[in-house]
Amino acid sequence: MLIRSARILQTNVNRCSTWLTSRCFNSVSAQEMQEDVCNVTGPPRILITGSLGQLGTGLAGVLRKKFGRENVIMSDIIRAPEHICKAGPYLYADILDFKNIQEIVVNEQIDWLIHFSALLSAVGEANVPLAMRVNIEGVHNVIEIAKQYKLKLFIPSTIGAFGPTSPQNPTPDLTIQRPRTIYGVSKVHAELLGEYYNHRFGMDFRSLRFPGVISADTNPGGGTTDYAVKVFHDALKTGRFECYLRPDTRMPMMYIEDCLRGVVEFLEVPEKQLQMRTYNVTAMSFTPEELAEEIQKHIPHLKVTYRPDYRQDIADSWPQVFDDSNARSHWGWQHKYDLTKLVTTMLNTLKQQYQ
Numbered sequence: 606m607l608i609r610s611a612r613i614l615q616t617n618v619n620r621c622s623t624w625l626t627s628r629c630f631n632s633v634s635a636q637e638m639q640e641d642v643c644n645v646t647g648p649p650r651i652l653i654t655g656s657l658g659q660l661g662t663g664l665a666g667v668l669r670k671k672f673g674r675e676n677v678i679m680s681d682i683i684r685a686p687e688h689i690c691k692a693g694p695y696l697y698a699d700i701l702d703f704k705n706i707q708e709i710v711v712n713e714q715i716d717w718l719i720h721f722s723a724l725l726s727a728v729g730e731a732n733v734p735l736a737m738r739v740n741i742e743g744v745h746n747v748i749e750i751a752k753q754y755k756l757k758l759f760i761p762s763t764i765g766a767f768g769p770t771s772p773q774n775p776t777p778d779l780t781i782q783r784p785r786t787i788y789g790v791s792k793v794h795a796e797l798l799g800e801y802y803n804h805r806f807g808m809d810f811r812s813l814r815f816p817g818v819i820s821a822d823t824n825p826g827g828g829t830t831d832y833a834v835k836v837f838h839d840a841l842k843t844g845r846f847e848c849y850l851r852p853d854t855r856m857p858m859m860y861i862e863d864c865l866r867g868v869v870e871f872l873e874v875p876e877k878q879l880q881m882r883t884y885n886v887t888a889m890s891f892t893p894e895e896l897a898e899e900i901q902k903h904i905p906h907l908k909v910t911y912r913p914d915y916r917q918d919i920a921d922s923w924p925q926v927f928d929d930s931n932a933r934s935h936w937g938w939q940h941k942y943d944l945t946k947l948v949t950t951m952l953n954t955l956k957q958q959y960q
Contacts, residue, residue: 648672649757652715654700654747655722657681659823660761660864662689664719667865669693678713681722700743703750710754717757717872720747725828726765726919729788740791748798752808759872762796762814762883764857765789765829769922774855776924778814778885778931785922796883809876812883816857816890816927818864819947821954829916829923833858833896837951840900840907841959849914852894856920857927859888860942860950867938874936881935887927888940889947899948 651668653661656679668677669692679689680698689695696713699705700722709715722743729736744760751758767776768783782793799810817830825831825838832848839846867886891899897909932938942950 648676649716650714651677651717651719652698652709652713653677653679653719653721654698654706654743655681655720656695657683657685657689658721659818659820659826660861660868661719661721663820663822663861664721664865664868665693667869671869678709678715680709700746701738703746706746706750707753710750710756715754715756717759718747718751719868720744720758720760723791724788725826726763726786726788727828727916728826729791730786730915730919733787736787736791740788741794744791744795744798748802748808748810751810752802752806755808757809757811757872758799759811759813759868760795760799761868762792762812763789764814764816764923764927765919766792766796766814767922767924771924773923774925775928776885776926777928778881778883786919800882803882810882811871811879813867813871813932814883814885814927815864816859816887816924818861819858819951820861821951822861829919830856830858832893836893836896836900836909837955840904841952841955844904844906844908846897846907846909848893848897848909848911849916850893850911850920851913851917852897852909852911853892854917854920855890855892855925857887857890857924858947859886859940860947863888863940863942866941870938871932871936878936881931884932884935884938885927885929886932886938887929888942889944890926891944895944896948899944900952903948903952 649672653665655661656665661679665677665679674693678694678696680696682697682699685695696709698709723740724736747758765786766782766784766789768785770783771781784790784793796812799812802808803810817833819833825835832850836846901907929938
């Protein structure tokens with residue numbers, strides 16, 4: 606408690622020093638004081654909700670290298686592993702508890718709120734009531750807090766925000782969105798609510814629609830695109846992989862390093878440069894068969910079989926190719942990993958686990 610209090614005190618001292626220097630001998634109103642403190646320049650104070658998931662831990666590391674260890678606060682509702690606690694600030698944060706999040710934002714002097722807490726596609730379909738609470742009520746809480754405290758708010762979206770009536774090849778930023786999963790419905794809700802709050806209240810809301818994100822740092826969790834992670838583990842462990850999608854199921858994908866770098870670059874774009882609030886981003890599109898063939902260049906004995914399950918219907922309703930031309934032209938998005946580089950990197954990284 607003493608360490609946390611000292612950190613908060615130091616943050617407040619740093620933020621107020623400019624104001625004290627220039628105005629300590631003047632009589633100012635509380636509103637003027639707040640405006641001056643908010644205008645003090647320096648590294649942003651960042652809160653990441655749901656940070657123990659696939660993206661949160663990696664993004665925290667990238668942001669801490671850029672803005673400083675103490676300025677990036679990870680949070681979640683479960684006890685963090687020891688290495689997470691040693692890496693930097695970590696707090697309990699229940700996004701369904703408005704006052705809990707509000708207290709953290711105030712006490713920790715938060716500037717940016719990155720909201721990763723969500724139940725993903727397949728998990729959400731297994732528990733729709735819980736997905737509605739986490740994915741919709743949780744968004745309501747963070748959006749209202751972001752408005753109240755003038756925060757920059759980032760909420761990721763997904764290829765799952767599109768549905769079977771959306772054009773699939775390519776899928777543009779602006780088109781019909783009628784998703785068939787509660788995850789996709791909740792993401793469309795977040796996109797539109799964020800755009801409304803930006804238009805109505807001037808809140809700096811930003812969102813990127815991610816494709817399947819491939820990473821060696823976290824285990825596959827059973828999501829619709831997670832076959833593209835599990836195949837690497839199975840190839841190295843057993844040389845056999847059973848895919849729950851058809852071999853010709855094409856979906857957009859990206860490597861996690863591109864994903865995390867894209868988030869940071871997007872958050873740093875001057876607000877006046879953004880022509881939209883939600884952008885598609887991607888790096889490549891491939892099928893399970895194409896991915897297996899690329900892996901077999903390194904592991905020729907890999908045997909792949911296909912047994913589609915309920916996730917096939919989900920995948921069939923999603924985009925096959927993402928059109929991210931607006932992100933590339935408006936704020937300079939560029940991917941660095943194609944399929945060949947992705948496969949080489951994943952195998953080289955995971956080999957260390959199975960030797």
